[in-house]
Amino acid sequence: MRVNRKPQTAGVYRQYLNAALDLFYPTRCAVCESRSSDVLCCGCHDELPIISGERCDRCGLPTVFDTPVCEGCKGVDYGFDTAVAPVSYGGVGKQLVRALKYDGDFAVARRVMAPLMVGSLVERRYERVVAVPMHPSRRRMRGFNQAEVLAQEVAGFIGVEVSGGFEVLRRVRDQVELSAVERRRNVHGAFRFGGRIKGTVLLVDDVFTTGATMSECASELIRAGAGEVHAVSFCRTC
Ligand SMILES: [Zn+2]
Ligand SMILES: [Zn+2]
Structure with missing residues (x-):
């Protein structure tokens, strides 16, 4: 039986990628939840009214x-x-x-x-x-x-x-x-x-x-x- 391992492999890669990104960008933007170097990302900061x-x-x-x-x-x-x-x-x-x-x-x-x-x-x-x-x-x-x-x-x-x-x-x-x-x-x-x-x-x-x-x-x-x-x-x- 053929087992499609692709999604699992992709999931593992994503985990490694996320872990690596967390080293550089440990915080998520409080507004859009994207990885950010601070509590608010630059894009959301620029949109502050x-x-x-x-x-x-x-x-x-x-x-x-x-x-x-x-x-x-x-x-x-x-x-x-x-x-x-x-x-x-x-x-x-x-x-x-x-x-x-x-x-x-x-x-x-x-x-x-x-x-x-x-x-x-x-x-x-x-x-x-x-x-x-x-x-x-x-x-x-x-x-x-x-x-x-x-x-x-x-x-x-x-x-x-x-x-x-x-x-x-x-x-x-x-x-x-x-x-x-x-x-x-x-x-x-x-x-x-x-x-x-x-x-x-x-x-x-x-x-x-x-x-x-x-x-x-x-x-x-x-x-x-x-x-x-x-x-x-x-x-x-x-
Ligand atoms: Zn943001
Ligand atoms: Zn007034």
Whole structure:
């Protein structure tokens, strides 16, 4: 009986080839899964929807001209002084958020997301870094809070401590199964700071959408004694 050994041989060759490639390219791109010398391949890196050019000084929305307050946030009473994000929420930007949030890929936070976030910051002295908290039950389910992961990495880059221990911002109400309008209403009073904080605080989250969550966290930090709160997220909806 003739035995076709070809597929088996091809499989063995492929294994050797993969092992050899792993020596040179031990990592796979977090977005397209191709072999890459880093957590993001050059092609996906080039496709990152970087927000460049002019933006609103207050909410970070891309604008035609540099403006202290854009049309979108005129009349909106944000709790933070400024908000900024280096990437718009779409394409590779969105996929990186998902890689961190759902795959627990902390390397993308360290290698790609946090450096871009730090690069987007306006030069100023921050006394403390605070992460937008996740409700404890949700945190238990996921095992980590992606905003905390980003806050740790950003804090490491700028050499500032992350707020922790008792003096930490807590989420006292979750937002499960609520409509967008209900979520905006529900976020009011959803956070508590367990102590006192002072100076200029850098507030960190993964995505900025309406700004309601960042705003409510910032208001609570101001109530707890912060002088200024500046928000940074990896992505923003534009
Ligand atoms: Zn890729
Ligand atoms: Zn604005």
